[in-house]
Amino acid sequence: MSTLENLVDIPSTPQFQALLSKDLKRISLIYFWTSWAEPCVQMNQVVEGLAKAYPALLALKAKAEEQADISDSFDINSVPTCLVIQGHALLARIEGGDAAQLKEAITKHLESNPSSTNSHPPSPPSSETEEQLEARMRDIMHQSAVVLFMKGEPNAPRCGFSRSAVALLREKDVTFTHFDILSDENVRQGLKKLNDWPTFPQFIVQGEFVGGLDVVKEMKDSGEFEAVFSA
Numbered sequence: 001m002s003t004l005e006n007l008v009d010i011p012s013t014p015q016f017q018a019l020l021s022k023d024l025k026r027i028s029l030i031y032f033w034t035s036w037a038e039p040c041v042q043m044n045q046v047v048e049g050l051a052k053a054y055p056a057l058l059a060l061k062a063k064a065e066e067q068a069d070i071s072d073s074f075d076i077n078s079v080p081t082c083l084v085i086q087g088h089a090l091l092a093r094i095e096g097g098d099a100a101q102l103k104e105a106i107t108k109h110l111e112s113n114p115s116s117t118n119s120h121p122p123s124p125p126s127s128e129t130e131e132q133l134e135a136r137m138r139d140i141m142h143q144s145a146v147v148l149f150m151k152g153e154p155n156a157p158r159c160g161f162s163r164s165a166v167a168l169l170r171e172k173d174v175t176f177t178h179f180d181i182l183s184d185e186n187v188r189q190g191l192k193k194l195n196d197w198p199t200f201p202q203f204i205v206q207g208e209f210v211g212g213l214d215v216v217k218e219m220k221d222s223g224e225f226e227a228v229f230s231a
Helices: 014-021 036-053 068-073 099-111 128-142 160-171 185-194 214-220 225-229
Strands: 007-009 027-033 058-063 081-084 087-094 146-150 175-182 201-205 208-211
Touching: 007 036, 014 058, 014 068, 014 214, 027 036, 027 099, 036 058, 036 099, 068 160, 081 099, 087 099, 128 146, 128 185, 146 160, 160 214, 201 214, 208 214, 214 225
Parallel strands: 007 058, 027 058, 146 175
Antiparallel strands: 027 081, 081 087, 146 201, 201 208
16 A cells, blocks of 8 residues: 555545545546556556655545546546546546546646646637626526536436436435536536536525535435425
8 A cells, every 4th residue: 555645546536525625726547457467467556656746746546446436537447547636637538548648638727827727628619708608508407496517317317326317316305407418518518617616416595506425415414304395
């Protein structure tokens, strides 16, 4: 086990989200791996080496199969996959064991100005302005008392998080509408910025963002759920 403070094996989704949210200006590396994939053997050493070489880097290791919900939320389809992020912005995605490409991405973004807008990926081509997109997203957020932004449809969720979110709302007999974020990349990326939340699903009540799945689960466990969702 590594003794590096900036190299962390992720045991749970709440800790993962807490670490990412702690410093939104910090460059983070999320490394998805498995013990059986041969390319991961080399990448394990590469990631540890990067964490050792760059103390400012936060390196998070997630076993893709054990942390299936996290993998689903970032659309991980193969291992090894490395994501370089800053706050809620995806700076680079490296699939496969391309150590040179990963090192180049880490070096580039750590050496760039953290506050530079150039570190954010360009928006996809669109005739829709930021103001129009925000207005459209807010319209969707107000389409009913409870809106679930999810991957897929309630009867055919396309990730573990979304499946659990639908089950929770149905268990509590909450009437809700939904929006499939896989159908609209502008909305998908825009919501991350608007609600300052990097993953899906996202729960909206009376037009206001209340949290992701773990936050709402905590509301259920603490007894706050009914008060929030019946508002």
